[in-house]
Amino acid sequence: MNKRNLQKQRIMRFFIDAAKEIIKTEGIKNITARRVGETAGYSYATIYNYFKDMNTLLTYCAFDFLEDCYEHVITFKDDKWDCKEQLIIYNIEFFKYFAENPEIFKLVYLEDLGKIPEELSKRPSISRLILDNLNESSKKGYLQKNSIDLLLELMGASIHGKLLFYLNRPNENQDLDFVLQVIEKEIEFLLNNNEVKNYE
């Protein structure tokens, strides 16, 4: 019976959207089953008819946010850019998305969500976007082909590490624009220094 399923998906969506809204405004620490229920227009206990527990609901939110992030970044894809510039833009916009939504970062990357439902694991990923770019950059001679994997891993780890420091170290109080500049410089450093020497 497919109608059943559609209706179920819709109600789930109410709860997910309610939870996302609360996370963005009140923060991950202040989300409660009761608040989600109220915002969604249901009793708090109804959540448990649709999600095993709060953690499961939060996991849905996390993957939803990841998709939102992808949508944000892909907005800045433009063929007018040279692929090195494009790579920098991807990284900067990715960083900005979470820098402007600290609570989303906390949910997606810092929260212990436990086992992830398989259905959620396969979605369009930014990692793929960067990989494609690195392949193109390699063709253009910005880096050696056998460095692609290493650079993908290195850039990914680095930008997440930076976000971790930027968002979880209230004392240090880093300036966003400065961090963005550092990101740009690092990427230029990584590509320039591994440029294929054509004259060899």
Add this chain to the structure above:
Amino acid sequence: MNKRNLQKQRIMRFFIDAAKEIIKTEGIKNITARRVGETAGYSYATIYNYFKDMNTLLTYCAFDFLEDCYEHVITFKDDKWDCKEQLIIYNIEFFKYFAENPEIFKLVYLEDLGKIPEELSKRPSISRLILDNLNESSKKGYLQKNSIDLLLELMGASIHGKLLFYLNRPNENQDLDFVLQVIEKEIEFLLNNNEVKNYE
């Protein structure tokens, strides 16, 4: 009255050690005021005579663990190593410390500890250790002097990002030895590719 203070420090230590033990064994999610009190040999309410709240106690634990981590890493300092090898060893041992103690990583880097008491902010830091090494590596010609800051930042962000993925992605189930190899390769990549050309 200094005796008072000494006694106070001692009781605080009981609670801190109790909390650290619980975090290591039961995990950060399963620590409760009541358990800490019991393990320390006091009532749970006594904690509040020594710490403003649980978060403050956890913050003390976090900085204590950071010191333990430093102690662990410094163990592997040895003049027999070339400074590039030494740099790899520092990074690998740092990674291993948290890889073997996931709950410590969660507390130190992922937990939202709020404002950090000033007294805790100044401790021997691994970042300093790496910086010294990079300066030495630069003298030996493994990298250019004006790349030191960038590499320090890049390596630091990268290794924390890797830890984040390694410890918070139970589905992906990465192999520790493989990650350690990647770390080694990345450092070699970063130093080799920026070697100062002496013949220029």
Add this chain to the structure above:
DNA sequence: TAATTTTATTAACATTGTTAAGTATATTAT
């Protein structure tokens, strides 16, 4: 319309961090 299944709510429970009130212990003054 009656019977049944599905969906949602209310009430209750155990656990949590934290506080206030009270009790024991140690310190000081006489």
Add this chain to the structure above:
DNA sequence: ATAATATACTTAACAATGTTAATAAAATTA
């Protein structure tokens, strides 16, 4: 040494939380 006082600790209580069970309401089917 004993009374007065300050310090250290505990017990009891509170409100908030996630979750479940019992119950009511609504929708579907017969």
